Amino acid sequence: MTPRRGRPVLSLRDVGVRYRGGDGAMVDALADVTLDLVAGEMIGIFGPSGCGKTTLLMAAGLLETITSGSVRFAGTAAATIVDDAALRDFRRRHIGFVFQKPNLVPFLTAVENVALAMVIDGVPRAAAERRAMGLLAVLDMAHRAGNHPARLSGGEQQRVAVARALANDPILLLADEPTAALDSRRGRQVMELLLAIARQRLAAIAVVTHDPRSMDLFDRVVEMEDGRVVAGNASSAR
Amino acid sequence: MNYLAWRDITANMMRFVLAAAGVGFLLTGSMGMLGLYRGVLHDALSTIEEIGADLWVVQGGRAGPFAEGSVVSATLDRRVEGVAGTTGVRRFVQNNLQFDIDGQRRRIAVTGLDFPKDQGAWLSLVEGRLLQAARGEAIADASLGLALGREVRLGRDLYRVVGITSGQVDMSGDGQLFVTIPDAMDIADSRTSETVLLDRAQGLGVSADRPSRIAAVIVTTLPGMSGDVARSIAAWGDVAVLSRDDQRSVLVDGRLWRLRLQILFFTVLLLTVTGVVIAMTIYNSTVEKLHEIAMLKLIGARDGFILSMILEQAVLIGLLAYGLALALSMLLFPHFPRRVVLLPEDLALIFGGLLLACGLGSWIGIARAMRVRAKEVLA
Numbered sequence: 001m002t003p004r005r006g007r008p009v010l011s012l013r014d015v016g017v018r019y020r021g022g023d024g025a026m027v028d029a030l031a032d033v034t035l036d037l038v039a040g041e042m043i044g045i046f047g048p049s050g051c052g053k054t055t056l057l058m059a060a061g062l063l064e065t066i067t068s069g070s071v072r073f074a075g076t077a078a079a080t081i082v083d084d085a086a087l088r089d090f091r092r093r094h095i096g097f098v099f100q101k102p103n104l105v106p107f108l109t110a111v112e113n114v115a116l117a118m119v120i121d122g123v124p125r126a127a128a129e130r131r132a133m134g135l136l137a138v139l140d141m142a143h144r145a146g147n148h149p150a151r152l153s154g155g156e157q158q159r160v161a162v163a164r165a166l167a168n169d170p171i172l173l174l175a176d177e178p179t180a181a182l183d184s185r186r187g188r189q190v191m192e193l194l195l196a197i198a199r200q201r202l203a204a205i206a207v208v209t210h211d212p213r214s215m216d217l218f219d220r221v222v223e224m225e226d227g228r229v230v231a232g233n234a235s236s237a238r
Numbered sequence: 239m240n241y242l243a244w245r246d247i248t249a250n251m252m253r254f255v256l257a258a259a260g261v262g263f264l265l266t267g268s269m270g271m272l273g274l275y276r277g278v279l280h281d282a283l284s285t286i287e288e289i290g291a292d293l294w295v296v297q298g299g300r301a302g303p304f305a306e307g308s309v310v311s312a313t314l315d316r317r318v319e320g321v322a323g324t325t326g327v328r329r330f331v332q333n334n335l336q337f338d339i340d341g342q343r344r345r346i347a348v349t350g351l352d353f354p355k356d357q358g359a360w361l362s363l364v365e366g367r368l369l370q371a372a373r374g375e376a377i378a379d380a381s382l383g384l385a386l387g388r389e390v391r392l393g394r395d396l397y398r399v400v401g402i403t404s405g406q407v408d409m410s411g412d413g414q415l416f417v418t419i420p421d422a423m424d425i426a427d428s429r430t431s432e433t434v435l436l437d438r439a440q441g442l443g444v445s446a447d448r449p450s451r452i453a454a455v456i457v458t459t460l461p462g463m464s465g466d467v468a469r470s471i472a473a474w475g476d477v478a479v480l481s482r483d484d485q486r487s488v489l490v491d492g493r494l495w496r497l498r499l500q501i502l503f504f505t506v507l508l509l510t511v512t513g514v515v516i517a518m519t520i521y522n523s524t525v526e527k528l529h530e531i532a533m534l535k536l537i538g539a540r541d542g543f544i545l546s547m548i549l550e551q552a553v554l555i556g557l558l559a560y561g562l563a564l565a566l567s568m569l570l571f572p573h574f575p576r577r578v579v580l581l582p583e584d585l586a587l588i589f590g591g592l593l594l595a596c597g598l599g600s601w602i603g604i605a606r607a608m609r610v611r612a613k614e615v616l617a
């Protein structure tokens with residue numbers, strides 16, 4: 001899947017996620033969500049707590065089974081990817097994730113954490129680490145490559161997590177509150193970095209955030225409420 | 239090796255080494271148990287295997303001197319000698335006795351050799367010579383600690399150690415002292431003066447009046463004739479005849495059966511504990527990594543990658559532990575009071591058991607890891 005600017009990367013059509021709540025009643029975590037993302041675009045997903053932002057991200061990242069609607073990646077229906085192993089293979093090759101917490105493997109160095117995603121994909125370790133060094137250099141982290149996560153600051157850890165998300169050249173990058181644990185300056189840096197990635201690598205990026213300070217960086221802002229998209233589903237890649 | 243498994247080990251080296259050491263000590267115990275059993279078996283069978291008997295003629299209705307008390311006439315050998323197909327007969331007697339030597343109470347298995355027919359040529363001497371006199375000479379096993387040339391009082395008489403042999407201990411671990419049959423009988427029959435006086439007063443007579451007794455007669459036969467000879471002798475009715483295989487079976491399947499069962503039970507128990515320790519170690523280490531495992535699944539790691547990370551750590555712990563156990567066994571067991579024999583087949587058996595324990599042990603951790611879902615990263 002080689003992206004071209006403006007080409008559809010992710011299409012969600014009338015997606016619903018419904019589950020049984022603790023009291024036995026059915027709960028609609030997502031209802032009739034329709035959303036498109038195109039290559040080179042970075043969107044922000046806003047909304048109050050519990051409105052379904054993270055569920056939307058999980059449905060887009062094939063982590064949550066949808067109960068209605070469809071999810072398509074560059075024209076391929078996710079529903080055709082039937083078993084768990086195939087889903088993981090698909091995620092590994094096409095989707096990158098960044099979270100509020102960096103979730104780095106504590107016993108691996110920064111470069112090893114980045115290389116891990118490639119090693120899992122069958123890339124020889126030496127080649128994976130060479131490429132990981134390149135990614136860390138792009139993120140201005142090459143000088144910290146040999147350090148374990150415990151020896152990195154929060155911002156540095158988040159940059160390593162971004163590098164890891166980019167390791168397999170994903171067409172879609174999903175970020176859940178990536179700047180929540182960072183101060184405003186570091187948070188801004190990470191958001192600018194994501195935008196640069198969207199532009200240079202033509203990845204589609206969806207960022208769930210509460211932070212209004214980065215609003216100006218998004219191509220589009222999607223607002224959610226009670227599991228529904230209430231505004232902003234119109235593609236507008238710059 | 240799995241990339242993550244190795245990096246996890248190097249990052250938590252102390253925990254890994256301690257786990258391997260713990261399992262290693264347990265395996266040393268398992269090796270010791272089996273080795274001890276083999277040692278007891280070796281000691282028990284050494285005389286039967288080395289003395290060169292085709293048949294053992296023992297007290298009628300009894301299973302021979304290695305299983306229970308056996309008393310036959312000291313002249314039985316002359317009757318046996320006349321049976322067609324017989325090529326040689328020797329008398330045999332063995333008594334486990336205690337003596338004060340150098341102020342210490344010591345147990346000795348005094349074994350009679352039918353001198354001059356048997357001077358102890360079947361013994362492997364490490365020092366000295368065979369018996370050359372009908373009286374007053376002894377060949378001692380090295381475990382008794384009697385130096386060559388040493389004179390030692392056994393009963394009423396002094397015996398000079400003229401030869402030292404090794405590995406000649408009986409089933410109970412007592413070192414053997416080989417003397418001539420008359421000496422062995424004298425040593426066994428030595429009584430205090432008071433006992434002699436009491437016997438006389440009760441009309442039991444003096445020692446000289448007592449009929450001489452030995453434990454068994456050992457027989458060699460012409461090739462292929464041992465069955466016929468055994469049937470001929472057994473037909474007398476007053477004695478029983480055992481082949482070498484019968485003797486072996488009496489010991490292995492009879493006298494040592496409970497010990498065998500007990501050692502097997504302890505070995506299984508130790509291997510089970512080993513499995514539990516491995517399971518606990520791997521399970522704890524897996525539970526600690528559940529978040530990372532969820533992350534691995536999120537970034538697309540296949541189950542095989544995660545499974546091999548867990549399994550390889552378990553197997554590596556097992557291999558290190560096995561190496562440690564082997565090293566400890568070789569270092570420590572030669573200093574044990576009883577012989578510990580490590581046979582390749584037993585070591586292979588323990589290795590197989592260990593691999594099984596590693597597999598089962600890591601299965602619990604693997605099962606837990608497989609239940610983790612990628613989206614738990616977001617939890």
